[in-house]
Amino acid sequence: MTTLYQRQLNYLFNRPTTEPLWYWSEHGEEGVFEDEDPLSAFVFIETLLQNPSADLAPYSDNQVALGLEFVFNNSISNLACDFKIAPVPITRKTAALRALFVLFRDVFNPRCAAATSAGTQQTLSKLNGFCYMFWDVCPLSTWLNFSEELYTKKPKEIASAVQQQYKNLDSENSTCYEAIAGVMRQCLSLDNPACVESALHGLGHMALFLPDIAVPIIDGYLKKSGYHNQDLRHYARAARTGMIL
Structure with missing residues (x-):
C-alpha cells in the first residue's frame, strides 16, 4: 500500500523537467497536500530530511532540483512557510531545522557540480542554481x-x-536562528564548493542583522588551516560584511 509520504514524493519529484516547469501549469495538488494544514507540511519536510538520499535516489538531478524548489521556495508553494507555523514543540521544530544539514550533505554535496556560482554568467545546473540560492x-x-x-x-x-526587532528576539526565534546558523556552519566543512558557497551566501545575509552569530562562523572558516578555494575565500570576506548577492 502506498503511503501518503510516498504519494507526496511522487507528486513532487516524478515530473518532467522541460519548460514550462510543471509547478507553473499545475492546478490543484491532487489531495497529497492539504490546504491550510501546517502540521501536514511540517511532517512531510521533517520526514524528507530524515533520509533524503535514499528517498530521492529514483529521481534525476533536475527532478530533485525542481521538487526541492517547490518544497522550499515560498514563491512557489506555502510548504516551508507552513512548516514555520506548525503547532509542534520548539524542540521538534529545531531538530527538523538542524536536519537541513542532511539535505546538503547527502543530496547537494554528491549531486551538485563541484563549482561555485557567484559571478558566473550561466547556471551550472538546476540543482547547483537552487543550492546557491x-x-x-x-x-x-x-x-x-x-x-x-x-x-x-x-x-x-x-x-x-x-x-530593533532583531535586537529583541524572543527565545524561540533565537533558537531557530541558532539552528539555521549551525546548519550553515556544518556546510562549510563539506567538500563540494557549491555547498560551502551556499552556506556563505546564507551567512552573508544573516551578517547584516545578526552579525554576532554569523561573522564568527565566517571568521572561523577563514582561519581554518589548509588550502581554501580562492574564490570561496573572496566570497567569505564579502559575506562577513553582508555585501553579497
Whole structure:
C-alpha cells in the first residue's frame, strides 16, 4: 500500500523537467497536500530530511532540483512557510531545522557540480542554481514577521525598525536562528564548493542583522588551516560584511 509520504514524493519529484516547469501549469495538488494544514507540511519536510538520499535516489538531478524548489521556495508553494507555523514543540521544530544539514550533505554535496556560482554568467545546473540560492528563497532562514505597515515607511525607518526587532528576539526565534546558523556552519566543512558557497551566501545575509552569530562562523572558516578555494575565500570576506548577492 502506498503511503501518503510516498504519494507526496511522487507528486513532487516524478515530473518532467522541460519548460514550462510543471509547478507553473499545475492546478490543484491532487489531495497529497492539504490546504491550510501546517502540521501536514511540517511532517512531510521533517520526514524528507530524515533520509533524503535514499528517498530521492529514483529521481534525476533536475527532478530533485525542481521538487526541492517547490518544497522550499515560498514563491512557489506555502510548504516551508507552513512548516514555520506548525503547532509542534520548539524542540521538534529545531531538530527538523538542524536536519537541513542532511539535505546538503547527502543530496547537494554528491549531486551538485563541484563549482561555485557567484559571478558566473550561466547556471551550472538546476540543482547547483537552487543550492546557491537556497537561503535566499527559503523562508526558513527568516524567523521574524514584519507587518505590511512597515514597508510603507521610508527606507531608513524600515532599516531601523528591522534592526530593533532583531535586537529583541524572543527565545524561540533565537533558537531557530541558532539552528539555521549551525546548519550553515556544518556546510562549510563539506567538500563540494557549491555547498560551502551556499552556506556563505546564507551567512552573508544573516551578517547584516545578526552579525554576532554569523561573522564568527565566517571568521572561523577563514582561519581554518589548509588550502581554501580562492574564490570561496573572496566570497567569505564579502559575506562577513553582508555585501553579497
